Amino acid sequence: xxxxxxTVESLAAQVNVDPKTAGRWxxxxxxxxxxxxxxxxxxxxxxxxxLWPEPFRRRDLPWFRPWAELEQDATSIRxxxxxxxPGLLQTEGxxxxxxxxxxxxxxxxxxxxxxxxLDRQAVLGRDDPPQLVVVIDEVVLRRLVGDRxxxxxxxxxxxxxAEWEHVQVRVIPADSPWHTGLAGPFxxxxxxxxxxxxxxDNQLRGQVVTDPVDxxxxxxxxxxxxxxxxxxxxxxxxxxxxxTTWT
Numbered sequence: 057x058x059x060x061x062x063t064v065e066s067l068a069a070q071v072n073v074d075p076k077t078a079g080r081w082x083x084x085x086x087x088x089x090x091x092x093x094x095x096x097x098x099x100x101x102x103x104x105x106x107l108w109p110e111p112f113r114r115r116d117l118p119w120f121r122p123w124a125e126l127e128q129d130a131t132s133i134r135x136x137x138x139x140x141x142p143g144l145l146q147t148e149g150x151x152x153x154x155x156x157x158x159x160x161x162x163x164x165x166x167x168x169x170x171x172x173x174l175d176r177q178a179v180l181g182r183d184d185p186p187q188l189v190v191v192i193d194e195v196v197l198r199r200l201v202g203d204r205x206x207x208x209x210x211x212x213x214x215x216x217x218a219e220w221e222h223v224q225v226r227v228i229p230a231d232s233p234w235h236t237g238l239a240g241p242f243x244x245x246x247x248x249x250x251x252x253x254x255x256x257d258n259q260l261r262g263q264v265v266t267d268p269v270d271x272x273x274x275x276x277x278x279x280x281x282x283x284x285x286x287x288x289x290x291x292x293x294x295x296x297x298x299x300t301t302w303t
Contacts, residue, residue, distance in 0.1 A: 060100045071095045089129070094122050094264055122264050123243075123255045124172070128179055130245040132187040136281050137241045140201075141210060142190055143173050144180065145217055145225070150210040153202030180223065188223045191237070191285050194230040197298040204302050211299035218292045226285035227294050237281035242274050 057067060068078035071092050081088060081096075087108050088096065097104035104122055127133065127144075135142045141150060151173050155166045179185060197211060218225040228235070243255040254265040254274045265271055286294065 149206040208302040227291040
């Protein structure tokens, strides 16, 4: 704080918390809410894992950990993925096949990342799970990942989870024309206080998006891609139809 020219009071004002709350971060070592950790780290020019390492001692990739923390607090999650089943719905076999492709990730690291990914999925089985809406392109169902058994298991899992009351899996048909979502995947999350954030991923790493203008722009893209998707029931029927081609 001293290096950044901030005081407890100035920092608290910028992240919208009481100065006493900010003071406890120093006096007692208490850990802020994930969203607040990200905001404070940005203001101080440091990584959140450097300021509060304890929550980050988990098995996710380091750059993914801020979103993994926020994901656990979210009341709703909306995910668009044009090429892969999203991590929250991946089977172990599918996740291993994705991470193991190309030999770019060491086997021991694959084990750690897969374990972390499966741990994250527990959020969907809580008493108060987030509402999850996933939109994928039909190619996700038809492109081979791993082997045929992996694909059969993954699509069976998708179809089963799509029946849960708090989960929707919707599919954009392969014969749909170019749409805005094909520019890349994104995830939108809403926190209990109504704050909306987003997550973007690329070949190297991902980033949490907090700027309201950027989040709103992604929200408009979400409306566009959902407009291309089949209704919930028809999407589940299509998933089951394609699953039979992998058995």
